[in-house]
Amino acid sequence: AQTVTQSQPEMSVQEAETVTLSCTYDTSESDYYLFWYKQPPSRQMILVIRQEAYKQQNATENRFSVNFQKAAKSFSLKISDSQLGDAAMYFCAYCTGGSTLGRLYFGRGTQLTVWP
Amino acid sequence: EPEVTQTPSHQVTQMGQEVILRCVPISNHLYFYWYRQILGQKVEFLVSFYNNEISEKSEIFDDQFSVERPDGSNFTLKIRSTKLEDSAMYFCASHPTKFTDTQYFGPGTRLTVL
Structure with missing residues (x-):
């Protein structure tokens, strides 16, 4: 069974500093995709970044980057130059193809607080 | 930029009543999903x-749940007889051809x- 684990229920960071959110997953598949979604207080789910498992290069999107360690099944999110608007719940998610047709499995989330 | 829309934003109902939640996926998308999030949970x-x-x-x-795409644009989730534990945020999601x-x-x- 696919599981996604986020071991940090809460994290905090000072504005302009860097923070890393952890995520591990368990799968027997070789082809899959990983995502980080952000959920602000409005509860809208917003895609932050995605990573294809077959790509060795870590994905980056502006201030957001990932450290994808396939052998360790680890997928952490680094937020550089943190801004007040980054404060939100962050969910790590996994999906595979095949019969599950893109069903997403989510972790329990990490609540990020950004201090001014 | 196209986006997925959902209505209503907030629905209050009595236990045992039927509710229909509506979603309009992005127009060229072919795969549709419903997720739910009970407050404080994943x-x-x-x-x-x-x-x-x-x-x-x-x-x-x-069996209390059903989905349909009645008119080629809307995608609905129906809960026939709601229970207290159905209280949650319901998210619709979609993506295009490649699953x-x-x-x-x-x-x-x-x-x-x-």
Whole structure:
């Protein structure tokens, strides 16, 4: 069974500093995709970044980057130059193809607080 | 930029009543999903829908739930007889032809069952 684990229920960071959110997953598949979604207080789910498992290069999107360690099944999110608007719940998610047709499995989330 | 829309944003209902949650996926998308998030908990998959039929459903998606795409644009989730534990945020998501593409989420419908 696919599981996604986020071991940090809460994290905090000072504005302009860097923070890393952890995520591990368990799968027997070789082809899959990983995502980080952000959920602000409005509860809208917003895609932050995605990573294809077959790509060795870590994905980056502006201030957001990932450290994808396939052998360790680890997928952490680094937020550089943190801004007040980054404060939100962050969910790590996994999906595979095949019969599950893109069903997403989510972790329990990490609540990020950004201090001014 | 196209987006997934959901209505209503908040629905309050009495236990035992039927509710229909509506979603309009992005127009060229072919794969549709419903997820739910009970307050303070993780997002859980309910059902996936492709080619006018259910592709997969979770153990949560029992006989009280149904989905349909009645007119080629709307995608609805019906709960026949709501229970208190159905209170949650319900998210619709969609993605285009390639099933491993990113899923785009709607803003959610908050369902409160009294």
